[in-house]
Amino acid sequence: MRTIRVIGIGAGNPEHVTVQAIRALNTVDVVFVLDKGGEKASLVALRHAICERYITERPYRFVEARDPERDRNPSDYGATVEAWHAARAILYEAMIEGELGPDECGAFLVWGDPALYDSTLRIIERIVARARVPFTYDVIPGISSVQALAASHRIALNRIGAPIHITTGRQIADGLPPDADTTVVMLDGHPRFDHLDPDLTIYWGAYLGTPDEIVLSGRLGDVAEAIGRTRTEARARHGWIMDTYLLRAP
Incomplete structure (x- = not known):
């Protein structure tokens, strides 16, 4: 069975990463990353730096995909976010199905804490509800x-x-x-x-x-x-x- 770990990595300081998160990172085969464009390349670079610093017990690989675009100033905020989450769910599902082996562990590294104003858990729940790609998942809290x-x-x-x-x-x-x-x-x-x-x-x-x-x-x-x-x-x-x-x- 595939496993997904949603890992909070803190607000920007690599030393915000908790001992629990470090242990979780060292079970991971694939790290999934969304590319938000050149202006935010430093956010992707920090994720690479955290993995290089803390994953010491096993080989792992990065899988990157382009984040779906969305209107930042929509007339209907709720509908726009709903459509964006749906597009992300399809993308995440394809990444998990195509890049994660049947018994491998993948991770999404979440800025701050996954429970506070972040969409990752809602998107994971959408994929679970679709029931096309079976996996288990857990959540590691982070400093917000x-x-x-x-x-x-x-x-x-x-x-x-x-x-x-x-x-x-x-x-x-x-x-x-x-x-x-x-x-x-x-x-x-x-x-x-x-x-x-x-x-x-x-x-x-x-x-x-x-x-x-x-x-x-x-x-x-x-x-x-x-x-x-x-x-x-x-x-x-x-x-x-x-x-x-x-x-x-x-």
């Missing part, structure tokens, strides 16, 4: 960008007894939830802060865990412009950006 952000800013995620709301930039376009104490925002492709309380404290970070890491914090009304300018410059310099931020009520 949320944890890396808090560590870089040397803060606790929550205040004593208070909740944390984790969401996306799309969900706060009309403001934060009522009575929000701490809000962590991910996947915000076009962050804007002019509709938010300027007295919020923001902790922002980009390229967390990598040598290119940038962190800024302060009263939102004082640092929002600097964050926007820094983000624009960094994106132009690298061709891509992944950032996360935490907003805390005064």
Whole structure:
């Protein structure tokens, strides 16, 4: 029976890879990687570096495929993501069927943690439901960008007894939830802060865990412009950006 391992590899620092993940990597015959284009080649390169560093007990091979394209600013976000997941499921299924032997183990290396704002598990579930290619699978957790952000800013995620709301930039376009104490925002492709309380404290970070890491914090009304300018410059310099931020009520 084929085996698939969905392995969280952390937010960018190879030392985020856990002992459990290293042990899982050393059972793998094939590492599946999606190519997202030249601008994000460094994300593929990091996966290669992690495997070269930690897989020491067996030979393995990389299988790469081009990630299906999707509209990043769709009029119907839900339908667009649904179609993208369906295309990915067909691609993953073909990779598993064509590149993984009947008794081999394959791995998808997931940025951050597979359970937090990542599509891999949903796509694996789609393939299982189709029942065309039989396999078993397990999940190895990883350090998320949320944890890396808090560590870089040397803060606790929550205040004593208070909740944390984790969401996306799309969900706060009309403001934060009522009575929000701490809000962590991910996947915000076009962050804007002019509709938010300027007295919020923001902790922002980009390229967390990598040598290119940038962190800024302060009263939102004082640092929002600097964050926007820094983000624009960094994106132009690298061709891509992944950032996360935490907003805390005064």
